[in-house]
Amino acid sequence: MTPAEAFARLATDLVETDPDLVAGYAHDEATLTGTGAPAAVLLPRTTDDVARMLNIAHTHCIPVVTRGAGSGLSGAATAPPGSVVLSTHRMAAIREIDPVERLAVVEPGVVTADLGAAARAVGLFYPPDPGSIAFCTVGGNVATNAGGMCCVKYGVTGDFVLGLEVVLADGTVTRTGRRTAKGVAGYDLTALLVGSEGTLGVITEVTLRLLPAPSPARTLVATFPSLRAAGSAVGALAAEGVPLSMLEILDRTTLGAIDAATGMGIAHGIAAMVLAQCDDIAATDTIARVGRLCEQHGADEVAVSDDDAEADALLEARRQALPSLERLGDWILDDVCVPRSQVVALIDRVEEVAAAEGLVIGVFGHAGDGNMHPTIVYDRHDDASAAAARRAFDAITRAALDLGGTITGEHGIGRLKRDWLTEELDPGALAMSRAVKAALDPLGILNPGCVLA
Amino acid sequence: MTPAEAFARLATDLVETDPDLVAGYAHDEATLTGTGAPAAVLLPRTTDDVARMLNIAHTHCIPVVTRGAGSGLSGAATAPPGSVVLSTHRMAAIREIDPVERLAVVEPGVVTADLGAAARAVGLFYPPDPGSIAFCTVGGNVATNAGGMCCVKYGVTGDFVLGLEVVLADGTVTRTGRRTAKGVAGYDLTALLVGSEGTLGVITEVTLRLLPAPSPARTLVATFPSLRAAGSAVGALAAEGVPLSMLEILDRTTLGAIDAATGMGIAHGIAAMVLAQCDDIAATDTIARVGRLCEQHGADEVAVSDDDAEADALLEARRQALPSLERLGDWILDDVCVPRSQVVALIDRVEEVAAAEGLVIGVFGHAGDGNMHPTIVYDRHDDASAAAARRAFDAITRAALDLGGTITGEHGIGRLKRDWLTEELDPGALAMSRAVKAALDPLGILNPGCVLA
Numbered sequence: 001m002t003p004a005e006a007f008a009r010l011a012t013d014l015v016e017t018d019p020d021l022v023a024g025y026a027h028d029e030a031t032l033t034g035t036g037a038p039a040a041v042l043l044p045r046t047t048d049d050v051a052r053m054l055n056i057a058h059t060h061c062i063p064v065v066t067r068g069a070g071s072g073l074s075g076a077a078t079a080p081p082g083s084v085v086l087s088t089h090r091m092a093a094i095r096e097i098d099p100v101e102r103l104a105v106v107e108p109g110v111v112t113a114d115l116g117a118a119a120r121a122v123g124l125f126y127p128p129d130p131g132s133i134a135f136c137t138v139g140g141n142v143a144t145n146a147g148g149m150c151c152v153k154y155g156v157t158g159d160f161v162l163g164l165e166v167v168l169a170d171g172t173v174t175r176t177g178r179r180t181a182k183g184v185a186g187y188d189l190t191a192l193l194v195g196s197e198g199t200l201g202v203i204t205e206v207t208l209r210l211l212p213a214p215s216p217a218r219t220l221v222a223t224f225p226s227l228r229a230a231g232s233a234v235g236a237l238a239a240e241g242v243p244l245s246m247l248e249i250l251d252r253t254t255l256g257a258i259d260a261a262t263g264m265g266i267a268h269g270i271a272a273m274v275l276a277q278c279d280d281i282a283a284t285d286t287i288a289r290v291g292r293l294c295e296q297h298g299a300d301e302v303a304v305s306d307d308d309a310e311a312d313a314l315l316e317a318r319r320q321a322l323p324s325l326e327r328l329g330d331w332i333l334d335d336v337c338v339p340r341s342q343v344v345a346l347i348d349r350v351e352e353v354a355a356a357e358g359l360v361i362g363v364f365g366h367a368g369d370g371n372m373h374p375t376i377v378y379d380r381h382d383d384a385s386a387a388a389a390r391r392a393f394d395a396i397t398r399a400a401l402d403l404g405g406t407i408t409g410e411h412g413i414g415r416l417k418r419d420w421l422t423e424e425l426d427p428g429a430l431a432m433s434r435a436v437k438a439a440l441d442p443l444g445i446l447n448p449g450c451v452l453a
Numbered sequence: 454m455t456p457a458e459a460f461a462r463l464a465t466d467l468v469e470t471d472p473d474l475v476a477g478y479a480h481d482e483a484t485l486t487g488t489g490a491p492a493a494v495l496l497p498r499t500t501d502d503v504a505r506m507l508n509i510a511h512t513h514c515i516p517v518v519t520r521g522a523g524s525g526l527s528g529a530a531t532a533p534p535g536s537v538v539l540s541t542h543r544m545a546a547i548r549e550i551d552p553v554e555r556l557a558v559v560e561p562g563v564v565t566a567d568l569g570a571a572a573r574a575v576g577l578f579y580p581p582d583p584g585s586i587a588f589c590t591v592g593g594n595v596a597t598n599a600g601g602m603c604c605v606k607y608g609v610t611g612d613f614v615l616g617l618e619v620v621l622a623d624g625t626v627t628r629t630g631r632r633t634a635k636g637v638a639g640y641d642l643t644a645l646l647v648g649s650e651g652t653l654g655v656i657t658e659v660t661l662r663l664l665p666a667p668s669p670a671r672t673l674v675a676t677f678p679s680l681r682a683a684g685s686a687v688g689a690l691a692a693e694g695v696p697l698s699m700l701e702i703l704d705r706t707t708l709g710a711i712d713a714a715t716g717m718g719i720a721h722g723i724a725a726m727v728l729a730q731c732d733d734i735a736a737t738d739t740i741a742r743v744g745r746l747c748e749q750h751g752a753d754e755v756a757v758s759d760d761d762a763e764a765d766a767l768l769e770a771r772r773q774a775l776p777s778l779e780r781l782g783d784w785i786l787d788d789v790c791v792p793r794s795q796v797v798a799l800i801d802r803v804e805e806v807a808a809a810e811g812l813v814i815g816v817f818g819h820a821g822d823g824n825m826h827p828t829i830v831y832d833r834h835d836d837a838s839a840a841a842a843r844r845a846f847d848a849i850t851r852a853a854l855d856l857g858g859t860i861t862g863e864h865g866i867g868r869l870k871r872d873w874l875t876e877e878l879d880p881g882a883l884a885m886s887r888a889v890k891a892a893l894d895p896l897g898i899l900n901p902g903c904v905l906a
């Protein structure tokens with residue numbers, strides 16, 4: 001039975017099989033993982049819809065690739081031939097915001113920025129801020145345990161997930177976690193599902209912790225004549241534990257691309273830019289301290305603002321980093337995380353790789369966490385360039401492991417790094433992971449080929 | 454083959470079979486879960502020792518109950534007949550404290566207070582502070598995901614665990630997690646092991662996140678003429694998101710017990726005491742605001758201190774809560790967590806239960822999290838009293854669920870609440886939990902009867 005036949009018993013508006021429309025759901029934003037070739041798209045409106053869909057998939061052993069907005073960068077939502085895509089975008093209700101308990105209950109298709117706005121409207125704060133915040137979904141963020149610029153202070157998406165409603169591989173609907181501030185009743189199934197990239201269940205509702213609104217933020221941008229000077233400033237900030245809510249770095253290659261794309265007028269002598277923000281009650285003092293420290297470490301220029309519009313202008317370079325690199329050609333965005341003290345060593349290694357392969361590779365990212373995004377620019381229609389890009393990608397990922405880091409800080413394994421996972425995990429942890437997968441999805445229908453080969 | 458025969462191949466100082474000595478390791482501090490009857494105690498010094506021990510246990514299908522200091526209150530370390538206890542107390546080295554990356558690597562038998570002191574010695578901070586901090590171990594804290602008074606600001610033990618070394622049921626040694634600030638490589642096996650109470654593996658090393666040292670704390674104690682007044686003050690503090698590092702409450706029964714035990718002179722008109730602490734840069738302003746708010750909600754007296762010795766005196770009543778209730782007879786310490794707004798409703802329900810059963814039940818706990826410890830005083834040699842205490846325990850646990858809470862906020866399921874777990878989790882989550890357990894411990898030798906029946 002084909003997937004289209006198997007799902008024909010559902011209402012027609014819950015299944016899409018028109019090839020042109022299906023193609024729009026075939027893959028996420030990852031490169032190197034193919035274009036996908038699903039047989040159909042499932043469009044549930046309710047948890048019951050999802051349960052019936054997984055029940056059918058289970059009965060007919062049809063692979064299901066669950067998808068939020070498709071903004072992922074690891075190929076977790078790139079659907080193999082013969083699979084069906086389950087898109088959660090119609091399940092987009094904010095069911096509840098409780099200002100007293102400071103929690104939100106949302107459907108998976110809620111856009112992350114919309115949840116942020118809804119929280120702000122009642123004086124609360126939902127910190128997670130992935131780069132795709134304007135269009136990515138909470139369900140996708142939970143499934144990938146997404147990060148962002150806030151993590152240096154607030155942690156990742158998973159740190160805000162109190163509980164889940166999830167549909168298991170056979171269509172069983174269940175709940176994990178709680179609504180209370182604390183709770184240790186049984187295994188932490190919620191944490192097991194967070195970041196499991198659609199391979200253990202389909203998330204149909206998320207209960208999220210919210211925070212009181214922060215103080216007005218104060219923002220700083222500093223430019224440095226050498227990467228080493230910027231790195232020593234960032235290292236000192238990390239070592240002193242300066243309480244920042246953002247600490248980003250852009251390298252020379254990225255700044256050049258931004259200048260070329262925007263005409264922003266970034267001076268040619270600048271080798272690195274550091275951006276910092278503080279959003280607590282001592283922000284003014286803290287940012288002044290950061291400024292002095294940057295100057296002590298050789299910053300050329302330091303600009304500070306506590307005005308939202310001005311701060312926005314200061315942060316514009318950071319926002320333009322990826323779009324500007326993208327304009328230079330095809331691109332592969334890597335995502336590695338190293339110990340905070342190894343950020344400069346990583347960027348050094350990336351520069352060596354770029355020189356050896358004759359490629360442009362810009363580095364920017366979350367310096368306060370050691371989570372960097374080396375971005376390889378290449379020409380995918382040129383076999384030699386594509387091969388060089390692949391070698392560079394592998395060399396950078398290897399460098400992160402060599403420096404005591406991890407192959408993925410916040411984007412996940414997906415299909416892009418599943419072979420690399422066997423380099424990072426030892427045989428025992430791999431066997432544990434496979435045992436958990438087999439226990440919860442014995443037929444292997446949930447996103448096969450994602451995370452584990 | 455008896456356990457003693459099976460483990461005879463180990464060096465003699467790694468196995469203890471003298472019944473008098475074994476009896477000292479037979480149970481933790483839980484009541485209602487029996488006294489335990491293990492056949493032997495295993496005393497590993499190294500991860501290799503643990504691996505060989507579990508390999509033998511696996512070969513001969515011998516149940517293994519892993520134990521830290523035995524200070525748990527849920528019976529997770531109460532060893533069934535025919536089992537062996539594995540005590541981690543000899544594995545007590547702090548292997549590394551890295552002030553730049555702000556992390557510690559420790560063996561499981563390190564006493565929690567010793568880790569705290571080692572962190573302070575280099576200007577860092579390890580927040581978790583269970584009541585037994587002076588003698589409990591990091592391994593036990595991780596295995597139970599222990600809480601404490603700090604949680605209202607800092608979260609629970611699991612929030613500080615970056616990675617683990619663990620020995621699996623068959624003796625395989627593996628590592629989970631990372632040393633970096635962020636990382637999403639594969640399933641979160643670290644979080645799955647945290648709080649699994651020795652049923653999925655034996656933790657042999659823990660990598661922990663440390664924080665910069667906090668600002669000097671400022672402390673407040675307020676007394677109230679009615680529980681409702683105290684509850685409304687606590688509710689207002691929670692609803693306004695006042696940034697406290699501690700927010701505790703003691704009820705009338707607990708205060709009476711403390712006064713009887715210590716002669717502290719707590720006035721008879723006092724129905725509740727609230728204790729608060731703030732340890733950030735705005736502590737003075739914040740605690741002044743808490744004081745005004747307590748007075749607005751009807752506090753009789755408010756005392757504030759920023760002097761460590763004076764603060765210690767203010768907190769003495771909180772420290773004496775459990776010891777004072779213990780002096781009244783035998784006791785059962787419950788551990789439930791309700792939504793913050795339901796703390797008063799829970800205490801009301803406990804008072805009704807106490808009246809109905811003719812028992813003394815004091816309530817104290819972490820008001821800022823809704824995590825309460827109703828403590829039932831009874832006479833275990835009096836069958837009627839013991840039966841009443843058991844009914845009261847069940848009624849209180851039921852009340853927590855009825856109020857939207859959980860059956861355990863920070864002590865865990867152990868053997869005490871495994872039947873209750875089936876009340877809190879739905880069939881899907883129970884089946885998931887059983888599937889994970891069967892996948893990782895197919896012979897069921899790791900702490901059988903703990904968490905899952």
